[in-house]
Amino acid sequence: MSLNQIIKDRILILDGPISPMIPEYSLKEADFVGKNINGRLHKELSGNTSFLSLTQPALIKRIHGKYLEAGADIIKTNSLNANFIIKYGRDMDELIHTINRQSALIAREIADKYSTQNKPRFVAGVLGPAGKTLNGSRTLKYTDRQDFDYDTLVEVYTLQARSLLEGGVDMFLIETIIDSQSLKAALAAIEKVNLHHLPVTIAVTPTDQNGRTLTGKKLETFLNSIAHHRIFSVGINCPFGIKSLLPIIRRLSARSPFYVVTHLSTGLPNENTANNLSTHRINGDAERLFKEGLVNIAGGCYNSHPGHIETIADTAQKYKPRKKPVNPVRSEIRGLKNLNETGQSLRTNKQVKEAQGTKSLPTHVSLEEARQKVFVPNRSADKQHSEMLGVKVFDDYSLHILRDYIDWTPFFHGWGMKGKYPEILEDEKKGKEANRIFREANQLLEKIIENKLIAAKGVFGLFPANAKGDDILVFEDDNRQKVRKVLPMLRQQKTKRVRDEYFSLSDFLAPYNSGLHDYIGAFAVSAGIDSDYYVNEFKQQGDHYNSIMFRLVCDRLTEAFAEHLHERVRKEFWGYQKDEKLSKSHLIKEKFQGIRPAPGYPACPDHTLKGDIFELLEATRHTGIKLTSSYAMHPASSVSGFYVAHPEARYFRVGSIQKDQVKDYALRRGWKLGEAEQWLAPLIGYKTGVKV
Numbered sequence: 012m013s014l015n016q017i018i019k020d021r022i023l024i025l026d027g028p029i030s031p032m033i034p035e036y037s038l039k040e041a042d043f044v045g046k047n048i049n050g051r052l053h054k055e056l057s058g059n060t061s062f063l064s065l066t067q068p069a070l071i072k073r074i075h076g077k078y079l080e081a082g083a084d085i086i087k088t089n090s091l092n093a094n095f096i097i098k099y100g101r102d103m104d105e106l107i108h109t110i111n112r113q114s115a116l117i118a119r120e121i122a123d124k125y126s127t128q129n130k131p132r133f134v135a136g137v138l139g140p141a142g143k144t145l146n147g148s149r150t151l152k153y154t155d156r157q158d159f160d161y162d163t164l165v166e167v168y169t170l171q172a173r174s175l176l177e178g179g180v181d182m183f184l185i186e187t188i189i190d191s192q193s194l195k196a197a198l199a200a201i202e203k204v205n206l207h208h209l210p211v212t213i214a215v216t217p218t219d220q221n222g223r224t225l226t227g228k229k230l231e232t233f234l235n236s237i238a239h240h241r242i243f244s245v246g247i248n249c250p251f252g253i254k255s256l257l258p259i260i261r262r263l264s265a266r267s268p269f270y271v272v273t274h275l276s277t278g279l280p281n282e283n284t285a286n287n288l289s290t291h292r293i294n295g296d297a298e299r300l301f302k303e304g305l306v307n308i309a310g311g312c313y314n315s316h317p318g319h320i321e322t323i324a325d326t327a328q329k330y331k332p333r334k335k336p337v338n339p340v341r342s343e344i345r346g347l348k349n350l351n352e353t354g355q356s357l358r359t360n361k362q363v364k365e366a367q368g369t370k371s372l373p374t375h376v377s378l379e380e381a382r383q384k385v386f387v388p389n390r391s392a393d394k395q396h397s398e399m400l401g402v403k404v405f406d407d408y409s410l411h412i413l414r415d416y417i418d419w420t421p422f423f424h425g426w427g428m429k430g431k432y433p434e435i436l437e438d439e440k441k442g443k444e445a446n447r448i449f450r451e452a453n454q455l456l457e458k459i460i461e462n463k464l465i466a467a468k469g470v471f472g473l474f475p476a477n478a479k480g481d482d483i484l485v486f487e488d489d490n491r492q493k494v495r496k497v498l499p500m501l502r503q504q505k506t507k508r509v510r511d512e513y514f515s516l517s518d519f520l521a522p523y524n525s526g527l528h529d530y531i532g533a534f535a536v537s538a539g540i541d542s543d544y545y546v547n548e549f550k551q552q553g554d555h556y557n558s559i560m561f562r563l564v565c566d567r568l569t570e571a572f573a574e575h576l577h578e579r580v581r582k583e584f585w586g587y588q589k590d591e592k593l594s595k596s597h598l599i600k601e602k603f604q605g606i607r608p609a610p611g612y613p614a615c616p617d618h619t620l621k622g623d624i625f626e627l628l629e630a631t632r633h634t635g636i637k638l639t640s641s642y643a644m645h646p647a648s649s650v651s652g653f654y655v656a657h658p659e660a661r662y663f664r665v666g667s668i669q670k671d672q673v674k675d676y677a678l679r680r681g682w683k684l685g686e687a688e689q690w691l692a693p694l695i696g697y698k699t700g701v702k703v
Contacts, residue, residue: 012131014181014210014243017084018270018307022327025135025272025310026078026086027320029071030060036070038063061093064114065559071114072121079125079132081317082324085308086122086132088114088178091139091186094171105425107167108174109559111136112647115178135184135212136175138168138197161196168200177647182210186248191236198240203693206618207641210243212272212308234267239698244308246272256296260305264333270307271333273300275315275323297323301330374506375696378672381502381513382480388659390521395528397473398586400489404633405536408467408572410460413538416571418599422452425563448560455557456564464545465565467572468634469536472627473585473654476531477523481515482679483531484523485627491528498531498623499679501616501694505666516614516653519606519660532580532654534607535630538568539648565648573650574598577607580654587656606660609652611642613664616694618642619680624651667696 075086093110122132185197311319419432435445475486483498502515521527542565549558581588610620621642637645677687688699
């Protein structure tokens with residue numbers, strides 16, 4: 012049974028927080044971070060509950076279990092404060108990925124253990140607050156060292172959301188929202204990765220009894236600002252006692268087009284740091300809400316425990332869930348105008364700019380105009396011959412060879428150490444620690460290679476191809492009479508201020524009517540085959556340092572595989588750069604001819620094209636790499652993409668697109684318009700009205 016089905020029949024129960032349960036276990040500072048993490052992180056992250064997903068996974072699993080035993084249908088991942096990249100710098104991204112993914116895996120495992128046919132359990136991936144508001148200037152000053160703007164915050168949330176998705180969450184929960192721009196950043200991030208349209212819940216924190224957010228926005232105005240997004244449910248998070256909460260919940264229930272969530276307050280801690288609201292009292296408060304039919308999901312707030320959740324669950328069984336109102340709030344920009352008032356929508360330019368955080372709305376050209384101003388490369392440089400056609404498989408590629416192609420800079424970023432390799436080894440402050448982890452990584456790499464602990468597998472293919480408009484036609488053979496597959500590409504539409512050209516990847520292939528023979532390549536590689544076994548083995552032994560280290564090394568080997576294979580394609584298999592002689596540093600800086608754009612990235616943002624790559628290469632059969640329903644690759648240490656050879660081929664960002672192109676792309680992709688709007692949601696520059 013799905014979440015969408017169950018929520019129509021009964022009130023669902025959300026768990027309580029993890030943090031208040033931690034003191035029961037008398038943890039010490041080292042229990043949070045572990046002795047193997049470098050000194051700076053040890054000091055700065057001590058007490059960060061999310062880190063316990065790495066250092067104390069059994070404890071987190073035990074706490075999840077207590078809430079499930081109490082009757083929770085949905086448990087939240089231990090990731091509320093796992094976006095601390097915002098506070099400690101951009102060199103934390105690998106660690107953020109690991110913590111969020113591990114938090115999701117822990118919750119997934121215990122939820123599956125407690126699930127039955129009649130009572131399935133679900134996992135909500137939590138994205139916590141940024142810690143600062145993001146309004147007006149759209150710039151956050153989080154530390155003395157670093158400023159973060161809106162786009163950077165989107166990147167931070169994207170990293171967190173993608174990591175939670177990899178861990179197997181059933182839904183996303185944006186927690187403790189206090190300002191609209193940070194919420195927009197979180198929603199934009201989720202839209203980038205949420206290709207399978209998992210439910211999204213928002214928990215708002217009012218600051219007064221009128222339901223205003225921290226930035227002064229009224230509850231109705233807040234609902235209006237998110238009405239066009241794909242939202243599953245919206246709720247009130249940890250506000251006041253039932254006397255003050257009831258009017259807010261009633262307004263929310265009457266006006267919200269989404270399902271309604273409430274986190275019932277258990278009161279402030281008393282002098283003994285214990286809850287001052289008994290389970291008997293929470294029962295009465297819950298019953299008042301349930302009796303009026305105001306909520307669909309109910310749980311505990313910041314200081315609740317399993318006893319409170321059990322009481323809420325027992326009470327909920329007696330009542331029916333809330334039904335959505337017939338006339339929910341409309342999606343219009345109304346500034347701070349209360350939606351309970353009548354009158355025309357105030358769509359002034361000033362308010363539009365306010366809603367966009369003082370940033371002017373981007374302008375676009377029509378698709379027809381963009382196609383009249385395509386980028387036209389020098390066609391005399393088109394390569395009209397390939398040394399090889401068809402598919403080639405590598406079943407067990409030499410790790411000794413791949414080792415020489417490793418770019419170590421991202422490895423150090425994974426341990427929270429900002430800097431480039433090899434310069435970081437000589438850094439006055441970081442050098443000692445950098446040398447230590449570099450030495451230990453290479454020792455582990457030696458063991459991996461000598462004992463053949465993992466296998467590097469890959470497949471690539473080279474195919475006759477030409478462009479036809481914005482499509483790339485892949486042919487059965489070099490006679491080019493029969494089309495094997497059509498690869499539709501997207502084109503830029505955002506107005507250019509300087510260079511009035513609108514790029515598409517199809518521009519870099521010779522047009523079909525030119526009579527020129529051109530080609531396209533595709534690849535899928537992984538040096539992470541069997542890596543999950545060893546990563547989990549280290550975790551079971553409590554050795555979280557080597558668990559992280561093993562995965563980081565596999566990631567580096569996989570990227571090295573992609574780099575090395577592309578070099579062989581250029582020099583040997585395709586052969587358009589047979590005399591290429593580049594140093595390792597030039598390879599890392601991509602100082603070679605041709606590009607390898609990957610689906611899901613700016614120049615080729617449609618993730619579903621991975622499916623076309625895997626079909627062309629029969630990648631799963633040849634390598635064991637699999638695609639999930641949301642087009643993520645497993646194992647995670649995998650890379651796939653296309654090869655494009657033209658000397659003028661470059662990476663670019665498609666950016667936002669308009670409805671004329673979405674309709675056109677849907678037709679070319681064989682989709683209905685709604686389906687195209689769902690898959691291309693992060694790019695769409697207009698209101699779609701698509702909802703869960």
